[in-house]
Amino acid sequence: MTIDNLSHVLPLSADSTDQGLLQIGGCDVKSLANQYGTPLYIYDVQSIRELAMNWVQAFADAYPDSEVLYASKAYISRPFARLLSELDLSFDAVSEGEIEVLSAANVDLSRVYFHGNNKTPPEIYRSMQLGVGRIVLDGFDEIDTVAQIADDLGITQPVLLRVSPGVDAHTHEKTTTGILDSKFGLPIETGLAELAISKIIEKPALSFRGLHMHLGSPIFDLEPYKLGIEVLAEFIDEICIKKLGVSVEEFSPGGGFATAYRDSDDPPAPKEYAKIICKTLIDEAEKRNFSLPHITLEPGRSIAARSGIAVYTVGNRKEVPGIRTYVSVDGGMSDNIRPALYDSIYEVIAAERVNDPVEEKVTIAGKYCESGDLLAKDVDVPRLISGELIAIPSSGAYQLAMSSNYNLAYRPAVILVENGQSRLMQRREKAEDLMRLDID
Ligand SMILES: Cc1ncc(COP(=O)(O)O)c(C=O)c1O
Numbered sequence: 001m002t003i004d005n006l007s008h009v010l011p012l013s014a015d016s017t018d019q020g021l022l023q024i025g026g027c028d029v030k031s032l033a034n035q036y037g038t039p040l041y042i043y044d045v046q047s048i049r050e051l052a053m054n055w056v057q058a059f060a061d062a063y064p065d066s067e068v069l070y071a072s073k074a075y076i077s078r079p080f081a082r083l084l085s086e087l088d089l090s091f092d093a094v095s096e097g098e099i100e101v102l103s104a105a106n107v108d109l110s111r112v113y114f115h116g117n118n119k120t121p122p123e124i125y126r127s128m129q130l131g132v133g134r135i136v137l138d139g140f141d142e143i144d145t146v147a148q149i150a151d152d153l154g155i156t157q158p159v160l161l162r163v164s165p166g167v168d169a170h171t172h173e174k175t176t177t178g179i180l181d182s183k184f185g186l187p188i189e190t191g192l193a194e195l196a197i198s199k200i201i202e203k204p205a206l207s208f209r210g211l212h213m214h215l216g217s218p219i220f221d222l223e224p225y226k227l228g229i230e231v232l233a234e235f236i237d238e239i240c241i242k243k244l245g246v247s248v249e250e251f252s253p254g255g256g257f258a259t260a261y262r263d264s265d266d267p268p269a270p271k272e273y274a275k276i277i278c279k280t281l282i283d284e285a286e287k288r289n290f291s292l293p294h295i296t297l298e299p300g301r302s303i304a305a306r307s308g309i310a311v312y313t314v315g316n317r318k319e320v321p322g323i324r325t326y327v328s329v330d331g332g333m334s335d336n337i338r339p340a341l342y343d344s345i346y347e348v349i350a351a352e353r354v355n356d357p358v359e360e361k362v363t364i365a366g367k368y369c370e371s372g373d374l375l376a377k378d379v380d381v382p383r384l385i386s387g388e389l390i391a392i393p394s395s396g397a398y399q400l401a402m403s404s405n406y407n408l409a410y411r412p413a414v415i416l417v418e419n420g421q422s423r424l425m426q427r428r429e430k431a432e433d434l435m436r437l438d439i440d
Contacts, residue, residue, distance in 0.1 A: 003354050009261065011307055011308070014044075014309075025044050025417030041309075042414075043308045055303070058270035068090065070298075072091055075401045085106075091111065092115055092255070093132075095123065096122070096127065099114065103130055115136045115162070124149055128157060137196070138186070148205075155205070156205055157205060159200060159208060161197060161200065163185050165213050167215055194243070198244060213254055215228055217300075218301055229277065247290075250295075258302065270302070305394045308396020311390070324363055324378075327363070334368055334407065336366075337399075340374070345377075349392075351388075351389040358382065359381070364376040376392065405434060408434050410431075410434070
């Protein structure tokens with residue numbers, strides 16, 4: 001396997017030395033591993049910038065009034081937030097914690113959209129005190145809570161309503177969200193979405209701005225976006241405008257845009273998503289004679305995943321003749337729960353000898369106390385030797401964000417690389433971090 005065969009999953013700046021040593025952002029991974037230790041998460045600044053700007057450009061070309069929000073849940077830290085806000089992106093946040101990090105990174109909070117199917121009253125209070133731009137309502141009790149807090153603070157809070165169009169985006173069952181049987185969104189089909197809007201517009205402390213849907217993730221097909229927008233357009237026309245007399249000035253088809261995890265994955269380009277989303281909305285608005293809303297897009301994975309790569313050191317090897325060879329590494333489900341949770345599949349690279357031929361099929365095992373702690377099953381690699389480095393590309397989204405201290409693992413160091421320079425974005429945890437909350 002050479003890096004040319006991995007051009008869909010590696011960060012954009014990936015290269016290799018003549019000796020076959022993987023380089024990201026002009027830095028070789030061996031030197032980075034020596035300096036920062038492993039497991040190590042490396043984010044490529046060039047990829048973050050280019051992948052984010054691809055979304056901004058694709059929608060700017062296809063629609064008169066669009067705004068790209070980075071979905072913080074994919075991965076966020078202050079330096080990462082600053083990089084994206086320097087590119088003029090807005091943000092989607094789903095907890096007080098994410099909002100606090102965005103605030104500490106000096107993000108303009110009026111450009112933050114607060115999502116979640118059960119935001120707690122303290123979270124809502126704090127978000128409004130900090131001045132988040134939009135709260136995306138996702139439940140009846142929340143309508144009362146947000147209205148009450150807005151009253152108490154003496155403000156009018158702009159809100160969107162998350163609706164469920166009843167469209168299956170054909171993702172993993174744990175990541176599909178736009179169907180009727182989901183905890184997210186008020187269904188259009190059962191009349192709850194209409195009821196929620198009637199309730200919102202009765203509250204003087206709430207300013208109803210529009211609708212949001214999110215179908216799931218990662219969505220490789222374009223068709224679900226078209227179907228979802230058609231359902232919402234009918235709802236906007238017949239229920240919002242004609243029945244309730246409210247206009248929908250803002251609209252979000254959510255995020256969920258796919259990224260490649262295997263090099264054979266072939267996700268649509270941002271401009272293809274932009275084309276189907278914008279064309280469907282423009283056609284529907286024209287047909288039904290409503291004005292085009294401001295649209296917000298929420299890519300997370302499709303910016304962060306490919307920008308990041310995880311590097312591990314190989315340790316023990318266990319051969320079970322005729323069955324499987326396990327090669328264990330110094331990380332696992334504590335920093336990457338996705339294979340255990342979603343059966344996610346990744347490429348694996350012998351990072352110090354990327355041009356070496358494949359010699360065997362092995363399963364890369366994590367070091368944690370679960371049999372299901374396997375990072376990659378049955379992957380083709382050169383014969384891996386204890387002490388050498390492997391890299392797992394497309395590791396920048398929903399890995400660190402879902403990381404844990406299971407087995408009291410230290411969360412890994414996270415670095416940024418660019419033009420041959422590296423800098424720490426988050427240091428590796430140490431024992432005192434694990435004990436900082438103990439009352440002894
Ligand atoms: C409402 C909403 N928007 C955006 C996203 C981001 O999805 P992705 O990272 O796949 O683009 C999610 C993911 O769960 C979401 O729930």
